[in-house]
Amino acid sequence: MISFLLVMTEQDVIRVKRITPEMAALYTDDKWSYHVYNAADYNRALVFAGAPYELMGWDMTMAYEDEDLAGLRKDDPSQYTIVFVDDNTDPMRYLSGGIYPDELIIKPYDDGDLKRAISTGARRRGGDTKGPIRGGRIRVFNGECEEELDIEEAESIEARNRRLYIRAGCREYSFRYSLDELIKLLPEHFVRCHRSYVINSRYLDHVDNENNLLIMCNGDMVPISRAYQKEVVSL
Amino acid sequence: MIKGSAGSIILTITELKLLLSGSGAELAYIPGCGKKRGSIGYRNMAESLFRLRGEGFIERVDDKNGSIALTDIGSRIVRLVTEPERICRLIPFDKTVDELVIYSAGEELLILAPDALSGDKIRLMTMPREDFEDHIGEMLGLSMNLSASSKAAGDYASYKGKDEIYLEDLKAASPRVDMDIEGWMEGIAKTSGCKVIFAIEILGCVKAELLKSVVIARGGVTEYVLVAASDRILEVVPLYRGLMTEMII
Numbered sequence: 001m002i003s004f005l006l007v008m009t010e011q012d013v014i015r016v017k018r019i020t021p022e023m024a025a026l027y028t029d030d031k032w033s034y035h036v037y038n039a040a041d042y043n044r045a046l047v048f049a050g051a052p053y054e055l056m057g058w059d060m061t062m063a064y065e066d067e068d069l070a071g072l073r074k075d076d077p078s079q080y081t082i083v084f085v086d087d088n089t090d091p092m093r094y095l096s097g098g099i100y101p102d103e104l105i106i107k108p109y110d111d112g113d114l115k116r117a118i119s120t121g122a123r124r125r126g127g128d129t130k131g132p133i134r135g136g137r138i139r140v141f142n143g144e145c146e147e148e149l150d151i152e153e154a155e156s157i158e159a160r161n162r163r164l165y166i167r168a169g170c171r172e173y174s175f176r177y178s179l180d181e182l183i184k185l186l187p188e189h190f191v192r193c194h195r196s197y198v199i200n201s202r203y204l205d206h207v208d209n210e211n212n213l214l215i216m217c218n219g220d221m222v223p224i225s226r227a228y229q230k231e232v233v234s235l
Numbered sequence: 236m237i238k239g240s241a242g243s244i245i246l247t248i249t250e251l252k253l254l255l256s257g258s259g260a261e262l263a264y265i266p267g268c269g270k271k272r273g274s275i276g277y278r279n280m281a282e283s284l285f286r287l288r289g290e291g292f293i294e295r296v297d298d299k300n301g302s303i304a305l306t307d308i309g310s311r312i313v314r315l316v317t318e319p320e321r322i323c324r325l326i327p328f329d330k331t332v333d334e335l336v337i338y339s340a341g342e343e344l345l346i347l348a349p350d351a352l353s354g355d356k357i358r359l360m361t362m363p364r365e366d367f368e369d370h371i372g373e374m375l376g377l378s379m380n381l382s383a384s385s386k387a388a389g390d391y392a393s394y395k396g397k398d399e400i401y402l403e404d405l406k407a408a409s410p411r412v413d414m415d416i417e418g419w420m421e422g423i424a425k426t427s428g429c430k431v432i433f434a435i436e437i438l439g440c441v442k443a444e445l446l447k448s449v450v451i452a453r454g455g456v457t458e459y460v461l462v463a464a465s466d467r468i469l470e471v472v473p474l475y476r477g478l479m480t481e482m483i484i
Contacts, residue, residue, distance in 0.1 A: 141241045156352070161332055161374045165242065170290060172358065173242040220352040 005050065005072070006036045008059035008084060013038065016057055019114050044068060052079075055121045059084040061107060066093055073098075080121035084109075132177060133185045140166065140173035149173065155203040156222055157182065159196040167220075193232050194225040201235050243358040244290065245350055250283040251357060254292055254313055256303065312359065315345035322443060324436040326416050327375060328424070332433075339364065368479050375432055377451075378458060381476040388457055388473030401429050401454030405461050405471045411448050412466060420450060423461065429454050435482065449482060 004020070006013050013036050020032060035050045037043065039062055051072055058069050060083055073079050083099050086107040094104065102120050105113055132139050137148040153168040159179040166173045183192055189201045193214055205217045207224075214222040214232070224232050246254075284303070287293040292309035296302075305313060319338040326334050338345040342364050350356035362370060371377070382388035404427040411419040416434050424431040429452035437447040450461045451474060458474040460482070472478070 158351075160351075162376070167245070167352075170245045170286060171242060172245055216352075222352060 002032045002054045003050070003052075004032055004034050005047065005053040005056045005058075006034060007042065007047070007062075007064055008038060008057055009062065010038055012057070012059065012084065015111070015114060016118070019111060020118060039063065048072070054080075055118075056081040057084070058082070060089050060093060061086050082114075082117045082121065132175065132182075138166065140175060142173070147173075151186065152200070152202070154190075154200055155216060155218065156200065156220065157190075157198040191231050191235060193228050194223050195227070197222050204235065207232065207235065243348075243360040245356050245358050246287075247283065247356050249355075250287055251316075253283050253287060253303070254305065254309055255317065311343070312345060312361070315340050315343060315361075319440050322438040322440055324438060325371070325433060326420075326436070327433045328420050328431045329375075332375060337367075364480055368477070371479060377432065377474075381474060382457075383476055385472050385475050385478070388475040391457060391473075398454045398456050401427060402459065402471060402473075404428060405452065405454075405459055406468065408461060408463075408468060410463050410465070410467050416448065419448065423450055423452060427452065429459065432458070437482070451479075 004016075006016055008016070013034075017034065035047070035053065037047060042064060044065075047068065048071070053072070056069075056072065056079065058064070058081055060066070060069075069081070069083075073081060080103065081099060082103055082105055083094050084105050084107060085094060103117065105117055133151060136151055138151050138154070140147050140149050149166065149168060154166045155169075156167050157179065158165045158167070162176075163174045164177050164179060164182065166175075179192075179196070179198065183190065183198055186198065190198050191201050192198050199214055199216065199222055203217050205215045207213075208215055208221075212224045214224060216222060284293065284296060287309070288296075291306055292312070294304045294306045294309075296304075315338045319340050321337075321339045323337045323339075324334070325337060333348045333351075336347045338347070344362050344364055344367055346360040346362065348358045348360075350358050382391055405423070408423045408426055409419075414422070416436060420431045420434050423429070431450060431452045433451055435449040435451075436445055437449065438444065439446055445465070447469070448463045448465075450463075452459050452461065459471055460474050460478060461471045462469045462482075
């Protein structure tokens, strides 16, 4: 469950709620719960009782206490917060709060601005909590845009040159993540055979015991290290 | 086509040769796969053609005269390999990092690396020249905040006051005479006390003959670039932003 605190005007809440489902479908399978407060019903005690929130939207153009925002971010200063400001807002108010530039929305704004901010927040949050895999698909960047790759298309995964590389057919996609963390998110038929390699056993042709190699259907030869021989024996 | 550091395309030597046959040109240099250069069997060729078409490199095959027509992407790759303005071989001192061959023409680079999982495949990566320095910097762990000019980098090193001895020892390094690049890097590491990070061989564009050798090494506070001809050290300068791109491209 992704909890989203909205402290803003009713018009802004309507816009956020209209746009969020699109973003949610793109970045996470989790449900979103909204905690909405505006000027009329803002209740400091209730707001703090609902903490922590995964995402926050906070309107600085209204008469909420900046200390409350700082207090909600105190335990997790990197928490993603969309801050609404206008030309009259003193920049020191948000700069001193450690707000990232991509978290600012300057009024008046359009749906595109809001989409960008929410999508950045959802992605940042999603990356922290569940890793790059969602519903059996992994998000990869092809140099121009993000693509979704069915994890079953991955034949092997290699840690190399400070990155992970997923090999699927004659393509290899790279991204920054830890192999130790990724293996926890993969289905059971993905097997670690080496400190730097994980294979999808569905693409395994045979095991070359003499040379300690896994021979994949596409002819690739993936090394087996002593430390991971037990995992390979289970194949 | 995957771009930049987002990933690469993996082709067999057969497929690369087929791509090249579309232009009727010969490849100047292929890293780590000389023994695989041979004639292409019919079965291999058929499989390769299907794959190259599937990947969007080949537009059509003319059965009558046996020629192939390349797509724009296929043509760009072929042009970089067959008509490069510069070819460089990048050899990391740390053997766990990939050796690369870089072809450059205009604003674009093609980077080839032998595939570790198979003896007959090559990884291809294209990227704009402006991204090269960041890509290599990340891959080899170079300083992220390089100075903007040679003077600024030198001023920084002398301000810190610890690197003069490294600089002098690098200037006194032995030239690369009758020596392979690995042996030369080891020698420089020993005599200068610097941590050698990688070397670059700058090759001729036609016969891949060696023109210059370069070593990038880390001193106490900054990194240095040592440029050498076959028989003498040409210069040693602190590494600054843009220098690697200038040298390689």
